[in-house]
Amino acid sequence: MRFDILTLFPAMFQGPLTESILKRAQQAGRIEIHLHDIRQWTTDRHRTADDTPYGGGAGMVMKAEPLAAAIRAVRAADERPGVTILLTPDGELLTQQIVRELATLPRLLLVCGHYEGIDERVRETLIDRELSIGDYVLTGGELAAMVVVDAVARLVPGVIDSESIVEESHSDFLLEYPHYTRPAVWEGRAVPPVLLSGHHGEIARWRRAERLRRTLVRRPDLLARAAAAGVLTKADLALLAELGW
Numbered sequence: 655m656r657f658d659i660l661t662l663f664p665a666m667f668q669g670p671l672t673e674s675i676l677k678r679a680q681q682a683g684r685i686e687i688h689l690h691d692i693r694q695w696t697t698d699r700h701r702t703a704d705d706t707p708y709g710g711g712a713g714m715v716m717k718a719e720p721l722a723a724a725i726r727a728v729r730a731a732d733e734r735p736g737v738t739i740l741l742t743p744d745g746e747l748l749t750q751q752i753v754r755e756l757a758t759l760p761r762l763l764l765v766c767g768h769y770e771g772i773d774e775r776v777r778e779t780l781i782d783r784e785l786s787i788g789d790y791v792l793t794g795g796e797l798a799a800m801v802v803v804d805a806v807a808r809l810v811p812g813v814i815d816s817e818s819i820v821e822e823s824h825s826d827f828l829l830e831y832p833h834y835t836r837p838a839v840w841e842g843r844a845v846p847p848v849l850l851s852g853h854h855g856e857i858a859r860w861r862r863a864e865r866l867r868r869t870l871v872r873r874p875d876l877l878a879r880a881a882a883a884g885v886l887t888k889a890d891l892a893l894l895a896e897l898g899w
């Protein structure tokens with residue numbers, strides 16, 4: 655899978671995309687990440703990528719010409735079809751469902767907005783989808799783009815071991831079960847005995863029950879979505895009834 659990131663601050667991506675899992679995934683050729691500095695497509699001496707807003711008001715707006723030229727040039731750089739996404743607070747809220755959908759694409763172009771916004775005419779003509787990583791405002795779209803790359807790349811085959819993807823939380827709307835490792839007792843707190851029992855069926859039932867209980871307590875909204883999606887079994891519903899759901 656190929657990721658193209660269009661940004662005014664390519665240097666911000668050193669670190670998250672050049673370390674650990676994403677670094678290994680790139681070295682293994684599972685994913686490609688190309689960074690593009692939007693200023694490369696400015697045409698004036700001052701390399702102007704933003705300007706004051708029509709109608710007045712504070713802040714600056716990203717100019718249409720350089721951004722549009724950058725998007726068109728980057729799209730043309732690879733024949734694989736891609737979806738062009740703007741990261742912005744007023745986009746569709748990113749969920750694991752959307753991440754899974756994006757991970758099936760051959761290519762993603764991520765446009766990192768900045769300042770007060772980008773010229774609306776670029777959004778109308780060149781942006782396919784607008785995504786937000788949450789209801790808060792960042793200084794720009796770069797961190798959001800890193801989040802999208804991280805979440806999507808980890809679902810690309812071969813990037814992480816496939817069994818941990820199957821079990822992961824939010825894959826079926828439910829939160830994760832609690833995890834433990836050695837020592838068996840830490841500061842007087844013992845690991846739940848069932849996990850040391852070797853009874854794999856009981857362990858699986860305990861873990862499922864913990865996922866349901868935690869989701870009920872922490873994210874009842876997700877539980878409702880799980881029910882609506884039909885991913886709760888009769889045993890789940892019976893247990894949830896005991897928990898008062």
Ligand SMILES: Nc1nonc1C(=O)NCc1ccc(Cl)cc1
Nearest residue numbers: 742767768771786787792794798
């Ligand atoms: N929350 C978020 N989820 O995705 N992006 C954000 C975010 O705050 N971006 C800052 C920002 C600011 C201006 C423009 Cl034009 C675009 C993006």
